[in-house]
Amino acid sequence: MNYDIAIVGAGIAGASLAAVIGDRARVLLLEAEDQPGYHATGRSAAFWSETYGGPAIQPLTTASGAALRRGGYLEALGSLHIGRDEDERAIDAFLAEFANTPVVLERVDPAALVPGLRPAWRHGVMEASCAYIDVGKLHADRLAAARRGGAVVETRAELASAEHAGGRWRIATRDGRSFTAAVLVDAAGAWADAVAQVAGVRPIGIQAYRRTMVQLRTDPPAPAELPHVADIAGRFYFKPEAGGRLWLSPHDETPVDPHDVAPEEIDVATAIDRFEGVVDWQVAKIERTWAGLRSFAPDRAPVYGFDAEVPGFFWFAGQGGFGIQTAPAAAQIGAALLVGGDMPAGVDPERYAATRFAH
Template identity: 55%
Template sequence: MTDAPPSATDVLIVGAGIAGASLAAALAPWRRVLLAEAEDAPGYHATGRSAAFWHESYGGVGVQPLTHASFEALNNPPPEFSDHGFLSPRGALTLGQRSEAAAVDAFAAEFAAQGVDVERMSGAPVARMIPGLRPEWSEAAYEAACRDIDVGGLHAAYLRAAKRAGATLVTRAPLRRARRVAGGWDVELGGGRVRATLIVNAAGAWADEVAAACGVAPVGIQPYRRTVMQVRLGVPVPADLPLVIHVGGEFYFKGQSEGRVWLTPHDETPTAPHDAAPEELDVALAIDRMQSVVDWPVVAVERKWAGLRSFAPDRIPVFGADRYERAFIWCAGQGGFGIQTSPAIAALLAAELGAPPPGGAIGRVDPTPFTPSRFA
């Protein structure tokens, strides 16, 4: 259920996925917030299709500070936000063949230097963690701290917190165009109009389109299709199988329930923003890649879906005021790690927009590398 839109607001957040919802929750106690979603319900696209996990090395060293800083808020949120955490144990293995030992060494060394708890493994210890592993896949780096994220629960908690703090959520309300006026923006939103002091672009795959509709130059947010499926196996693979990611980026899979895994070919197909759907070639490719690693027969593909992961040109999240239009705020380019970094990004950006500075690990993150001005 959504509220009727007000005629004016301090901050209009465009997009009610994890980026927009988390920012609304962080900012609404301090500013009037209108959260506008183009679809019938928030979280329809990337957020609702995520196979999310908290994996500190995922996204690279540029993203790692945001991921690290977000852990406590996801694992042990304040009681006024949630009476439970959103993480559950998983563990992760970054896996390679014998010929890829040097790549696994480099991966482990790079993240150990960042303070990530990563253990280099080889041979029998790796095989014990992945039943049916083919012998040539002997090299791995293990991160015990990897967790699954309850994406639906987290997204719903952000929306509840935003509403309790006075934010308004409207759906079926795409931003069609916005015109700069004295003191802010005159916005055509769905079938109505609203005045806003600031616009926050949290539109995911549509971020550059929203910028263009506001007369703001795009920063180059590119959506990529990612395919995921649930397969039923002919062997009793355990539900707590670690997340297994190829060091070369050609697959990942993880246990879902006994004898079932979630699997992706780690595809990144450039595309225009749209309602993504899986393609059969990518499904077949994922199964072929998995079966080159393990001797698991696939009985059935029970579910398959696709989502859009959107990246800036340097594959680092973009948040902060536009270089030339300071009343237009970017919150985009989170790629496949927007959920695991959402507490940090929301708190840091909210502080720029009127909320108090965050404390703890989030407060120690320097937001400078993530500003849109880097694309000048």
């Protein structure tokens, strides 16, 4: 089968890109797993925060906000960044980082927003724009839009080989299927460097990291009006879920080889210990634990664009843990570079160009 663009990876990145390209090109989505979104997309902590990821990510997140709101994917949450006296410099630096951006931040008394907050946590900054993301609906809608535009989605299609010759890629999957395409897009998340190597492209150093999540029941139950709560020093965050549950992370980043990750007991214990140092609530039950993969380029900014050395190879990777909240803007950048169109407002695509890793 012949295509204009073959996208490796049908998670939120690949699906969103295919949806925006629509019927302007013949698109193939290759997904190694039984279903798209099995790894990072399906294990997201499911919130949209303009400060999450820092100033390099903020323009992409902000630019994505309007599309996410129009689609009905966001629900009000708010994010409270808290600290102790020793964290005052970190809070000042945090406010300074976003002082000249559209992000609205306000100093608040955190005890007024978190019942049972221990007295040491007396510094707070409120990011009112933070919201829940309906990740499942967003991903399903992007896949559906891609298919309506004519994209073909092939699952259980792990890449076995990709050879560029005569201006086209000859692609084979491990189960023997074969395709050709003018452009090969690497949207493989934590496996991005591995896909590049299969295609004979020099890896750029995208590293996978494990992130742990814990679902708790607490006594008292987490209030429904509780905001997302994040340590300004980056040691934990937690947020309320339906039925008085709480999602908690120790904000870990453990380097790992990309695989189907599972949580480590020590990371779960660390999360609980840090949580109990923040509020006086009792942990009544650990209902479930899971882990996901985050993947970063060496400078921790996403990578969008054609490879500097191999023609027809397009990087669409390195989204860290921010791929969901930046998906609309990222897809718009990718589509503009691949088939033409406008760039998202307020975003400099050169900041994320793959050519910055040219040797």
